Amino acid sequence: MTQQGVRWTADQVLALAPDAPSRKAGSKLGVAGPWSEAGSSGEGMVWGHCKGSGSKPYQTVVDVADAAGPAYKCSCPSRKFPCKHALGLLLLWAGADGSVPDAQVLPDWAEQWAQGRRKRAEAKREADAGGATAADPEAARRRAERRADRVTAGVSELEQRLTDLLRGGLASAEQSGYGMWEETAARMVDAQAPGLAAWVRELGSIPASGPGWPVRLLEECALLHLLDRGWLRRDLLPAGLAATVRSRVGLPAPADGRPTRDLWLVLAQYDSTDSRLTTRRTWLYGTESGHTALLLSYGAAGRAPTLSLPVGLALDAELSAYAGDGQLRADLGERFTAPAPSPVRPKGAGVAEAAALYGDALSRDPWLESWPVTLSRVIPTPDEARGGWQLADAADDLDRPSPEQLSSERPGPERLALPITPKAASGPGLWRLAALSGGAPVTVFGECGHRGFTPLTAWPEGPGEAVALW
Incomplete structure (x- = not known):
């Protein structure tokens, strides 16, 4: 909230929820009944106070103008952030x-929390500045060399295991079970190559993935072999591709x-979890530069990452890009304003152009699974040939049959379409997209890859707010 009176939408608030149960519980508390002494400031x-099961109400305060994203404090015992009361x-x-x-003065308990956050932020900035000056470049170089040696040893061992697998036949992968892969992954962790371990x-999950698994396993083994060879010959690669190889192997780089x-529009945000980590992916679009960037943030298993930027908001901030051909990852630097609603939409592309953009990105990064694309004027329709759903191009020149076609009853030109990935087609986001479209063209942002298109956010044809689908 950068100006007094500018408030978010309900969808933008619910996008902050760490999980579906929190979203449902928070929705029940979004009414005036349980609240008292609520207020907001132009800053x-x-x-507010929320009535709970105890004698004392819960004290809840949220800073929505923090440039780092919303910050929360609640006296309830919940370990989720934000909790249902926030x-x-x-x-x-x-x-x-x-x-x-709107109020002018914060209550004392809220003011104390705000002051404490400001002091901690200042102390962190001072500590970061001190750490930067105390760094030893020579020691850092030696550590990097030692780690590279360990990664090389791990890559050589992985190459031997892939060779043994292919010599013995892919059927052995199904017979050996997951234990063989977990042991190999542990060896990659020991070699300090977390990208290879993941x-x-x-690979270990592919033999149990259903019909056609040998083909998928061979494809993934080939890509992994290509990455291994890239690492072993990284000194011969162009600088950009060498940086991509280091990133794929799992070596950290600033x-x-x-x-x-730029004024960065939040295009999409979603989490993926495993037994160890929660990874949050946030896609941003520069409204002036036209660039798309990816922010990654992490939280311990079962806990959401702290960075949270609701879809449809925009913030004036600096981003610093990571090295590597075709890499869109960036770090969020200094933020000059808090996130606020924006009517801006990203520049869209047709279906054919979207596929070409993914192909071009793949030529620069062979291990790329998907590429961010905004599709303009597409219609979600059933894909009768494949049994799923697709996003069909609604270009006017494809919609109108020619006079020759009308007179000869020949079929009109086929409408270009991208299949929606099976995972996205089985989720509730597809029905939100279909309801938003109602058979009319929509603008959709998502990830385009070899498995299809994953819709993440959509806008109606005319004026309207962004609708998060994931």
């Missing part, structure tokens, strides 16, 4: 019906690109 603070309070505030009136674990300041 972006929202607070979500309910923000929903009440977003309703703009007077239940959360890839090996994925964002060393020149900071780019």
